[in-house]
Amino acid sequence: MxxxxxxxxxxxxxxxxxxxxxxxxxxxxxxxxxxxxxxxxxxxxxxxxxxxxxxxxxxxxxxxxxxxxxxxxxxxxxxxxxxxxxxxxxxxxxxxxxxxxxxxxxxxxxxxxxxxxxxxxxxxxxxxxxxxxxxxxxxxxxALAEALCGAGLLHAQKSGIPVHSHVAVGVILGTGCGGGIVIQGRTLQGARGGGGELGHTILYKEGHQCYCGQSGCAEQYLSGPALESLMATRHYSQLGAAPLSAKEIFEKADAGDPAALAVLIKYRNDLGRFLGSLTSIFDPHYFVLGGGLSLQPAIYQNLSATLANHTFLSDSHIPVYQHQLGDxxxxxxxxxxxx
Ligand SMILES: [Zn+2]
Missing domain, CATH: 3.30.420.40 (ATPase, nucleotide binding domain)
Known part of the structure; x- marks a missing residue:
């Protein structure tokens, strides 16, 4: 067809x-x-x-x-x-x-x-x-493509659980923070089509102001621009230094730069906190990450363990996969x- x-x-x-x-x-x-x-x-x-x-x-x-x-x-x-x-x-x-x-x-x-x-x-x-x-x-x-043709196939192979039994949560970490939920092969649309707007769930009460009108939305901590502005505030002592791109921050962290490492640890902790809350809601078989930041291997380090510290279902190991299908x-x- x-x-x-x-x-x-x-x-x-x-x-x-x-x-x-x-x-x-x-x-x-x-x-x-x-x-x-x-x-x-x-x-x-x-x-x-x-x-x-x-x-x-x-x-x-x-x-x-x-x-x-x-x-x-x-x-x-x-x-x-x-x-x-x-x-x-x-x-x-x-x-x-x-x-x-x-x-x-x-x-x-x-x-x-x-x-x-x-x-x-x-x-x-x-x-x-x-x-x-x-x-x-x-x-x-x-999320649907990854669930049926990408990360879902990988998870089925590893776990022996068929794709159409999975609950999958997809998170896009790019210029914003988007999400999609696939339950047994179907997307969760919700009553008004707004199901899966995960980036606008509250990560920190009274946190950073979001353009959606709320404060503390996950997107304000997990998007590429959020990572860059966190780095920029850490670098406040280096007046006049050009702001770093997300990619440069990961490169600096890789090279052992203390400020970049601190930013990366904070980012990974926020991501784990976010995925932990989502685990308490959906108890997914796995997460799959997309968007530019998902290409950075550093964000996956200890992520499943950090996630487990932030959820009611703390004894479960939930895999977090990088997207399999690309753009x-x-x-x-x-x-x-x-x-
Ligand atoms: Zn928001």
Whole structure:
């Protein structure tokens, strides 16, 4: 079956056409992957075409609809797949998505809020009514792809517990802190599509002010910019020193710089505290981390043990995996929504 997944961000829109089949891919072929399916066992996936364009929010809503409709036509043409053979099109969007209307309710890409993006793309691209279209929050899409085709497969292999029995929590540590929860193969959308907004749970009572209006949100301690500003305040004695990027902080910690090491220890402790609270809520089989900071091996050191110090379920060892699918997880998760 052929599926298209969109990863829509504030700066770029990426469309990917995937093929999923019962037939194994030739070994060693690039762009291939495997996914767990509840009734069909393992499905073999292949990336057939991927196109990326700038979002260009300033050009307005209609221009985005036109662009996304065109990307459907062009990915199909590139992979020589007739549009009538598409089994589904999914959109991963940067905001909460109402599970009934599929409209985006919030987020920083203002032009998309409250608009019928799914319906408008369908009519612009002339997609048949029978082709399912879905939309969900992009972090939920990341978590779904990892649960079914990435970290979930790894965990099933290690634990012997099948993918569709897992409770998985995905956390994205990047410019913000996003999250997605997958329970037995399905994302937790919630009543208003806001399920899994983990970055805005309170980590410290009356802590740092967050743009969402609350104080002490996890995002204010766990995002890349939060790490950088913590380092900058530690470096207050070195007036005039240029602020360090997250990557430079990890490099300095690696080289034994005391200030960078102290920042890293504080960060890891906050991350453990955060995952510990989430463990008390979801008791997940595993966590999977995505986003730029998840690429740093240093954040995983003793993380499961730190987590255990911050949860009611303190005797359990909960694995924290690095993402397995790389940047393609968002688009793949969006494609899988229509399964
Ligand atoms: Zn917040």
């Amino acid at each position: 052929f599926l298209i997944g969109f990863d829509v961000g504030g700066t770029k829109i990426e469309a990917t056409l995937f093929r999923l089949s019962d037939k194994p891919n030739p070994s060693g072929k690039s762009g291939t992957f495997e996914c767990a399916h509840p009734s069909r066992g393992v499905l073999h996936g292949e990336t057939l075409a991927r196109l990326r364009e700038p979002t260009e929010r300033h050009k307005g809503y209609d221009a985005i609809v036109e662009k996304m409709a065109r990307l459907i036509v062009e990915t199909c043409a590139k992979a020589q797949v007739p549009m009538a053979e598409l089994h589904g099109v999914g959109l991963g969007l940067p905001g909460s998505i109402d599970p009934v209307s599929l409209k985006m309710l919030n987020g920083n890409t203002m032009v998309l809020i409250g608009r019928d993006l799914v319906g408008d793309i369908r009519s612009k691209a002339n997609l048949p009514e029978k082709t399912p279209m879905r939309a969900e929050n992009d972090a939920n899409c990341f 393609s997880a968002g688009g793949l998760g969006a494609a899988l929504l229509s399964l």
